[in-house]
């Protein structure tokens with residue numbers, strides 16, 4: 001492949017550091033054709049190396065977080081579908097099982113394999129500069145997907161979600177919904193995601209910002225590690241420590257919320273649109289939206305896992321010698337049933353909520 005050429009291009013890309021966050025409201029535009037590889041000839045195709053013109057297979061190493069949630073399964077499938085042999089890719093996939101050391105090792109193995117591109121979904125947001133420097137020295141462009149890297153900018157592009165906006169949305173929705181229900185005092189329990197993951201940091205920060213502004217009481221925040229077992233264990237402990245003292249539970253993903261439901265069922269706590277506790281979730285995968293439809297989740301705030309087509313656009317841009325946008329935000333929606341669809345804004349921008357119907361559930365991942 002054109003490793004040396006790409007190394008020079010990558011350095012130029014990083015130097016330019018182009019910011020192209022295209023998020024408006026709670027949505028960004030999807031590419032015209034999500035799944036298909038770019039077919040249009042780039043303007044400067046004549047300058048592309050001969051091996052590209054010959055249709056060489058592009059090798060990619062993907063260091064995935066793990067398999068902790070429905071969301072993660074959808075993310076993995078999205079990458080495997082897009083970066084398939086049929087589409088001209090050779091994908092080396094490593095499930096890092098939520099182990100940061102294993103993830104660094106996976107990246108270093110990809111460098112040894114001399115892959116053309118490395119995709120990283122960083123388990124935690126720090127500790128990355130050294131290995132990204134090694135990628136840069138090897139001339140291998142890195143694309144960061146989903147979670148962010150906060151202590152290095154040595155990557156070509158990031159494609160993912162604005163997690164703080166998700167947390168702000170949950171907070172602003174709760175304010176409007178509680179007002180509609182005549183609830184004047186909020187006593188919330190938070191089951192957070194993996195500590196140090198940007199998805200956890202952003203959602204916690206966003207929700208806390210609204211809680212501080214509104215004077216809500218956040219009784220506790222403990223990690224459920226984005227898993228159903230973790231959510232259940234934390235909620236079992238909360239049900240004992242805070243029995244009768246809470247009226248809101250915020251789970252930072254659907255799987256944690258499934259576990260929290262089991263714990264609340266066992267403790268005789270009612271939740272959802274007809275219960276005593278407002279149950280908020282993030283991700284809005286198919287199984288999560290089914291809980292919204294069943295009135296068990298009060299609202300679900302989407303984190304869109306289908307980033308791979310956008311990552312492919314980044315790779316195709318690099319292949320043709322272009323400079324990709326440094327940041328690409330995924331389109332996201334906020335879901336509820338009509339009873340819980342309320343008007344709210346984030347930093348002055350009016351938000352649109354999506355009603356959960358059978359068709360909406362069927363179209364979800």
Ligand code: AHR
Nearest residue numbers: 069071146199226253303
């Ligand atoms: O980084 C995205 C988060 O990670 C999703 O909310 C969660 O389900 C996943 O494990």
